[in-house]
Amino acid sequence: MSSDLYREQILEHYRNPHNFGEIQDADITQEGDNPLCGDMITMYLKLDDGRLGSVKFRGRGCAISQASASILTDLVMGRPVDELKRFPTQALLDELGIPISPARMKCATLSVNTLRVALGAGVEDEDDAD
Amino acid sequence: MIEKDVSNAGMARGVPPVWADGHALDVGAIRRQFPILKREVNGHPLVYLDSANTSQKPEPVIAALDDYYRRYNANIHRGVYQIAEEATAAYEAARQKVARFVNARSVREIVFTRNVTEAINLVRYSWGRANVHRGDRILLTEMEHHSNLVPWQLLAAETGAELDFLRIDSQGRLDLEGLDRKLEGVRLLAFAHQSNTLGTINPVPILVAAARRAGAHVLIDGAQAVPHMPVDVQAIGADFYGFTGHKMCGPTGIGVLWARRELLEAMPPFLAGGEMIKRVSLRNASWNELPWKFEAGTQAIAEAIGLGAAVDYLCGLGMAAVREHERALVDYALERMQDVSGITLYGPQDPDLHGGAISFSLANVHPHDLATLIDQEGIAVRAGHHCTQPLMETLGVPATTRASFYVYNRPDEVDQLVGAIGRAQKVFTG
Numbered sequence A: 001m002s003s004d005l006y007r008e009q010i011l012e013h014y015r016n017p018h019n020f021g022e023i024q025d026a027d028i029t030q031e032g033d034n035p036l037c038g039d040m041i042t043m044y045l046k047l048d049d050g051r052l053g054s055v056k057f058r059g060r061g062c063a064i065s066q067a068s069a070s071i072l073t074d075l076v077m078g079r080p081v082d083e084l085k086r087f088p089t090q091a092l093l094d095e096l097g098i099p100i101s102p103a104r105m106k107c108a109t110l111s112v113n114t115l116r117v118a119l120g121a122g123v124e125d126e127d128d129a130d
Numbered sequence B: 001m002i003e004k005d006v007s008n009a010g011m012a013r014g015v016p017p018v019w020a021d022g023h024a025l026d027v028g029a030i031r032r033q034f035p036i037l038k039r040e041v042n043g044h045p046l047v048y049l050d051s052a053n054t055s056q057k058p059e060p061v062i063a064a065l066d067d068y069y070r071r072y073n074a075n076i077h078r079g080v081y082q083i084a085e086e087a088t089a090a091y092e093a094a095r096q097k098v099a100r101f102v103n104a105r106s107v108r109e110i111v112f113t114r115n116v117t118e119a120i121n122l123v124r125y126s127w128g129r130a131n132v133h134r135g136d137r138i139l140l141t142e143m144e145h146h147s148n149l150v151p152w153q154l155l156a157a158e159t160g161a162e163l164d165f166l167r168i169d170s171q172g173r174l175d176l177e178g179l180d181r182k183l184e185g186v187r188l189l190a191f192a193h194q195s196n197t198l199g200t201i202n203p204v205p206i207l208v209a210a211a212r213r214a215g216a217h218v219l220i221d222g223a224q225a226v227p228h229m230p231v232d233v234q235a236i237g238a239d240f241y242g243f244t245g246h247k248m249c250g251p252t253g254i255g256v257l258w259a260r261r262e263l264l265e266a267m268p269p270f271l272a273g274g275e276m277i278k279r280v281s282l283r284n285a286s287w288n289e290l291p292w293k294f295e296a297g298t299q300a301i302a303e304a305i306g307l308g309a310a311v312d313y314l315c316g317l318g319m320a321a322v323r324e325h326e327r328a329l330v331d332y333a334l335e336r337m338q339d340v341s342g343i344t345l346y347g348p349q350d351p352d353l354h355g356g357a358i359s360f361s362l363a364n365v366h367p368h369d370l371a372t373l374i375d376q377e378g379i380a381v382r383a384g385h386h387c388t389q390p391l392m393e394t395l396g397v398p399a400t401t402r403a404s405f406y407v408y409n410r411p412d413e414v415d416q417l418v419g420a421i422g423r424a425q426k427v428f429t430g
């Protein structure tokens, strides 16, 4: 059934998410949720000299929301905060590598939107992300 | 203007009301009436299991909309020319059909709204603001759709009234213990006739009788009941009863508020503007008669006429037969689904108490992933909170998957659902 929709990579991230857990002395803790389907994540950020020194997340929800959070943490770890404030949603979607229907876009972008809010940057134009 | 009392259209003469016949549905013939069921989705025939969300539309309803726009499109209650009179007559005939369908005492008790949400908000603004005061109580249930919850939250905030809730038991049935005590000081008891999430058919006679003893008014959200079972507003004896056209084979954009005539007479208008007035001067206005007092502005004319066609269609099937068909489907589905590994089924196990909607969750597949995966096989189900977030909290889940049935569904579609659930589980468990 639809292996293209749930590629092994997504399932692998869902079952064994990277950077899953809390950072006790996080500089920033940010919750995000998608009330439409009840996806929830909390991101923990530790800053280090203008860079994202460490990032972890906790959450529950559908495979797409949780796998996307796992993939995002890999993508952003160690990167300069200024750059991450403008982190393009498309970069995450490319990395997910599966077709995301409009109805599932909020699941796929929950993590990146939560990161942006955590960094005090606005959420990317919702109309585009929807 | 058509002013016709429907009080003796059936019941009073001892003739059964329009829906009370006993034949079984011919599902094959019914399916041929729904053009959308011929379509394929992702290379599979559409298996539509989301009728609690919105139902599909049969030919006669689609034809009624088409016919209105092609042959007699005109505004109602205004023109003196032929096609305007035809449109007015068709619109008011639809009201009569609806009145008979729910056995209203008078057509004047049938107010057209956009949907049930607007019907409930009409009661909130018009009756609620005039009758609910600081310290009054409004009793709801924890299974309400947001449409029958948020309006009362706002009314309570505005008036200083208090909200209270009837709870549910482990099978999603209302806990009626201490009902009389809970009703003390209650101005309004508002509840769903049937839960859209759990499928629970609520014990309407018990609730209405208790509310009467306590002197409370009663509003029933019939969005999930009128499409699926015989509903007789006189026998129920509530004060307000709302429902929505698009869940009962009708178009979107049309709903109904039934209310007791004395109440509607006494209530101030809701929306103000054209058509709802009798006489207007620069500083004053007086109100039109019922039900037009509550129908301001140009109405959803085609949609009302379409709803009339939907009512005719359902009457042709027989509402007792519709209910029996769904009861049998739910009975079958509950039995098939309880064998799925890792499944939790919500709502009553007794199909007599369980309308045609089944919510469930799986241990290893999130509802959204399940809905996406089985969509690949052409199966449409709803995943989410179903506009009942507080209920999700009670159930302890962020979301459920819901399969819901209507006149065109067959047992083999339940089999397809069960098969697809198994294949989705394999994707996740390998």
Ligand SMILES: Cc1ncc(COP(=O)(O)O)c(C=O)c1O
Pocket: B052, B053, B115, B116, B117, B118, B145, B147, B148, B192, B194, B195, B196, B221, B223, B224, B244, B387
């Ligand atoms: C029980 C119940 N109440 C209210 C509604 C709201 O209906 P509508 O959106 O047509 O106003 C629905 C359907 O979504 C429902 O199932």
